[in-house]
Amino acid sequence: MTTRVRFAPSPTGYLHIGSARTALFNYLFAKHVGGKFLLRIEDTDIERSTDESTRSILEGLQWLELQHDEEIVYQSNNAPKHRAVALKLLNEGKAYRDFTPREERSGADVKAAIQERAREQKDMRDNPFRDLPKEESDRKADAGEPFAIRLKVGASGKTIFDDAVYGFQERDYSEIEDLVLLRSDGHPLYNLAVVCDDIEMRITHVIRGQDHLTNTHKQVLIYEALNAEKPTFAHLPLILAPNKGKLSKRKHGEVVSMTTYRDNGFVAAAFRNFLVLLGWSAGEEKEIYTMDELVSKFSLDHIHKNNAVFNFDANDPRHWTDDKALWMNAEYIRTMPLEDLIPLVKAELKSAKLWRDEYEDDDKIHFEKTVDLIRERFFTLKDFSSQGRAFFSEDFDFDEAAIAKNLKKFSELQTWLPELAETLETVEDFTHDTLETVIKQFAEEKGGKFGVIMNGARTLLTGLAVGPSMLAVFETLGKEKTIRRLKSQIAWSQ
RNA sequence: GGUCGGUUCGUCUAGGGGUCUAGGACACCGCCCUUUCACGGCGGCGACACGGGUUCAAAUCCCGUACCGACUACCA
Numbered sequence: 001m002t003t004r005v006r007f008a009p010s011p012t013g014y015l016h017i018g019s020a021r022t023a024l025f026n027y028l029f030a031k032h033v034g035g036k037f038l039l040r041i042e043d044t045d046i047e048r049s050t051d052e053s054t055r056s057i058l059e060g061l062q063w064l065e066l067q068h069d070e071e072i073v074y075q076s077n078n079a080p081k082h083r084a085v086a087l088k089l090l091n092e093g094k095a096y097r098d099f100t101p102r103e104e105r106s107g108a109d110v111k112a113a114i115q116e117r118a119r120e121q122k123d124m125r126d127n128p129f130r131d132l133p134k135e136e137s138d139r140k141a142d143a144g145e146p147f148a149i150r151l152k153v154g155a156s157g158k159t160i161f162d163d164a165v166y167g168f169q170e171r172d173y174s175e176i177e178d179l180v181l182l183r184s185d186g187h188p189l190y191n192l193a194v195v196c197d198d199i200e201m202r203i204t205h206v207i208r209g210q211d212h213l214t215n216t217h218k219q220v221l222i223y224e225a226l227n228a229e230k231p232t233f234a235h236l237p238l239i240l241a242p243n244k245g246k247l248s249k250r251k252h253g254e255v256v257s258m259t260t261y262r263d264n265g266f267v268a269a270a271f272r273n274f275l276v277l278l279g280w281s282a283g284e285e286k287e288i289y290t291m292d293e294l295v296s297k298f299s300l301d302h303i304h305k306n307n308a309v310f311n312f313d314a315n316d317p318r319h320w321t322d323d324k325a326l327w328m329n330a331e332y333i334r335t336m337p338l339e340d341l342i343p344l345v346k347a348e349l350k351s352a353k354l355w356r357d358e359y360e361d362d363d364k365i366h367f368e369k370t371v372d373l374i375r376e377r378f379f380t381l382k383d384f385s386s387q388g389r390a391f392f393s394e395d396f397d398f399d400e401a402a403i404a405k406n407l408k409k410f411s412e413l414q415t416w417l418p419e420l421a422e423t424l425e426t427v428e429d430f431t432h433d434t435l436e437t438v439i440k441q442f443a444e445e446k447g448g449k450f451g452v453i454m455n456g457a458r459t460l461l462t463g464l465a466v467g468p469s470m471l472a473v474f475e476t477l478g479k480e481k482t483i484r485r486l487k488s489q490i491a492w493s494q
Numbered sequence: 495g496g497u498c499g500g501u502u503c504g505u506c507u508a509g510g511g512g513u514c515u516a517g518g519a520c521a522c523c524g525c526c527c528u529u530u531c532a533c534g535g536c537g538g539c540g541a542c543a544c545g546g547g548u549u550c551a552a553a554u555c556c557c558g559u560a561c562c563g564a565c566u567a568c569c570a
Contacts, residue, residue, distance in 0.1 A: 010570050045570060102568050110567070118566045119495045148568050166499065175497055175566085183568040190570050214498060214565040237500085237563095244562060274506090277519090281507055285518045304500095304507085307563065311505045311521090318532095324506060324520045334533075376533055406530080454529035466531035 003035025005205045006198070007061075007068070008075075010042040011053035013249060015060030015258040017310065018209060018239040021275045025236060026207045027066045028276070028298035038201055039068035042075045044193055049076075060258035063268050065291065073201060075193055082188030082196050085226070086149045086181040094225045095181055097137045097147040098129045102184050124177040125155060149182040151221060159217040159224075164205075164234035164300045171217040179218050191215060195222040203231050207300075210235045210307075234300050237279045238307040247310055255312055255321050265380030266325075267344060270332035274325040278308045288331065330379045338372055345371050345384050352385035354392040370476050373468050390462040391477065398491045402465035406455040407491060413456040414492055416446055420453065421486035430479045432471045439471075461485045 007023040009015070015023075030037040039061070043049040061068070089095035129137070130152065141147060153173050160170045181192040188196075198206060213235045223230045241247045247256050254260040261271050273289055281304075282289075282297045289297070313319040319326075333341065349355040359367040374388045390396040407413055423442050427434060443450040454470040461473060461482065474482050 008570095012570075042570065048569080098568085100568090104568090110569080114567060115495085121496070150568090169498075171497070177566085180568045185568080187568080189568070194570090209564090210499075211564055212570095215570095217498095217565095235499095240563080242505085246563090277506060279506095283508065285508075287507090287519060306500050308507090309505060319521080322505080322520085327520055330532080377531065379532070402530095449529085451529040458530065464530090468531090468533085470529060 001204060003030060003033045003204050004038060004202050005030045005035065005207055006038040006040050006073075006201060006203050007066075008040040008042050008194070008197075008208070009057050010045060010048075011050060011057060012045065012048040013053055014056045016247070016249075016256050017258060017275065018247060018256075019057075020060060020064060020258050021239060021278055022207065022209055022236060023061060023066050024064065024272060024275055025280070025298075025303070028294050029205065029207060029234075029300060030069075031295040032298045035204070036069040037066070038070055038073070038203070040073040040075060040197060040201065042190075042193070044075050044079065044188065044190070046076075046187075056259060060262075063258065063262050064272050065268060073197065075197060078193070078197055078200070079188055081200070082193050083182060083186060085196050086188065086192060089151065089181065089225055090149055092225075093134075093152070095149050095151050096127075096130055096132065096178075097141060098127060098150045098178075098180070099140055099145050099147045100127070100129065102146075102148070124153070124174060127178055130178065146184040148180045148184045150178040150180050151218075151225060153178050153221060159220045161216060161220050161230065161233055163213070163216075164232055165237075165303045166210075166213060166235055166305060169213070169216070171214070176217055176221065179221075181222075191218050191222060195219050195226070195228075198231060199223075199226070199228050205232045205234060207234045207236065210238050234303070237304050239278055240307050240309050242309060242311050242313070244307075244309060253314070255310075255314070261321075261325075265348065265382035266329050267332045267336070267341075267381065269336070269340075270329040271325060273332070274322070274328045277324075278310070279304050288328075288335075326379060333375050333378050333381070338368060341375065342368060342371060344381055348381045348384050349392060352389075354385055354389065356392075366476075366478075373472055373476050376468055377466065387464060387467075390464075394481075396463045398459065398463040398494055399465060400494075402459045402463065403491055403494060405465055406452075406459040410448075410452050410456060412446075412448065413453070414489075416448060416453065417456055417460060418487045419446075420457070421483045424474075424479065424483055424486070427479070430482075431475050435471050435474050457486060460488065460491055463491075 005026045007019075007026045009019050009023075027037045029035075041054055041057075043054070086095065090097065127150070129147075130150075153176050156173060158170050158172045159176070160168070162168050179191060180189055182188055216233055216235075220230060239247055241252055245251075249256055262268070269291070272291070273287075276289070276294055276298075277287060280298070280302055283302055310322055312321045346355060346359070349359075356363070370391050371384070374384070374391060378384065378387065385392075420439070420442055423438065424430075424435075427438055439453065440450055443453050455465070458467060458470050458473070459465060461477060467473060477485075
């Protein structure tokens with residue numbers, strides 16, 4: 001039997017990093033065993049689901065390169081089927097009509113209210129309509145009395161299943177209430193919908209967040225009522241906020257959204273690599289994996305049981321997201337094959353209006369050399385257009401601190417650097433070694449320090465106080481720009 | 495409250511009775527390299543939640559306690 005898994009987000013917001021990781025694990029598991037990775041949008045919560053959210057989720061998956069197989073299933077399209085199933089269970093006597101008036105639950109304090117209610121320790125089988133004779137139930141229904149349909153959970157017994165991550169699970173029926181299958185307005189509920197759809201989609205492995213672990217018992221009951229074969233369940237540890245609480249948009253903002261990473265210059269492969277290490281490890285010291293390696297190494301039995309903390313400090317710009325994610329991104333930028341990086345840099349330069357078509361034509365080699373040089377110290381793709389701006393444009397800013405530290409502190413540089421430009425004009429072979437000889441000699445003649453001259457040049461040439469080896473910068477920028485910028489007085493007048 | 499999970503450096507983790515005076519990565523700190531630096535090299539700091547058992551031997555197995563989390567909806 002082919003392995004079939006699904007990622008089933010509800011479109012009530014952007015793609016959350018926890019969901020993204022769930023999608024990733026599903027994808028890797030499917031690909032590892034040569035199975036199918038399906039996508040189902042659980043848009044049955046009419047009030048909260050939006051098309052925009054669906055789009056955002058799709059974009060996030062696409063960015064991470066988690067291509068789904070087959071057509072996307074929209075759960076709302078299946079509502080009639082879910083309803084039919086509820087009715088079928090009703091006819092078979094496995095479910096019953098509950099004529100209790102609906103209790104409206106809404107607002108921020110639902111959770112508290114539910115907990116409060118749960119504290120009462122009531123008997124899960126005390127519903128007065130549970131054993132209402134069929135005739136009477138039919139009569140009330142025919143009379144137009146609204147009713148919900150509840151699953152009739154056995155008086156005694158227990159549900160069991162063997163979770164691929166958490167192991168053997170059991171729960172006594174007395175802990176499970178007669179769950180509502182169909183709302184009194186005919187709207188099918190989550191547990192019913194999930195089970196029906198998973199059956200219809202022939203899902204073999206349900207891989208999802210640990211927050212569904214206890215729900216699973218209810219679903220197992222539905223599978224059994226339907227005489228359907230249960231899939232294998234595998235629950236994933238949660239990804240928590242630094243305070244070990246739930247990671248949410250309301251409390252934590254943009255850091256939890258996938259689009260934030262895409263929009264802030266993350267390399268998708270790097271973020272994916274970071275994500276896969278949250279709750280899973282191959283049991284080795286290696287940490288950087290290509291997608292192919294992940295597919296071949298991934299397995300459910302290396303998934304942890306304990307939750308992982310997504311560590312970041314909202315008040316510290318340098319640690320605005322998890323340090324390891326940031327490091328991973330930098331690592332990818334400086335070590336990934338240049339040909340894979342180039343398109344990403346191209347996109348970044350385009351969006352910053354710094355892209356020129358020559359970069360992949362006449363100027364291709366030089367462009368690639370430039371990217372290769374400056375990527376060494378970059379953390380995100382944004383750095384190519386910000387810190388790297390001077391390499392792609394004449395219109396760049398000078399860092400105030402750099403001017404103070406590298407130029408104004410040494411006033412003699414104001415005449416020396418233009419003089420250096422004159423000297424460099426005579427250099428035919430504008431390359432690293434030759435430049436080094438010439439500039440060292442120039443420094444000696446002036447009685448100045450080589451380093452001071454180089455750093456002054458750095459600021460004039462790039463606007464910054466940090467960057468790659470200056471001789472390489474000279475060479476990469478080329479003779480013409482080097483000379484022009486060394487002569488420029490713009491920075492001096494700031 | 496109940497049920498179910500979980501607990502190894504600040505964070506991500508290796509480990510599944512002896513090879514653990516607990517390994518790696520990130521972060522942090524120091525030194526080195528150097529024309530700068532957020533590169534690189536070397537080093538440092540730093541953890542088995544606690545208490546009982548079982549065993550010749552426990553981070554690893556069992557029990558209890560503490561703490562954290564999930565669930566407990568006519569939400570998903």
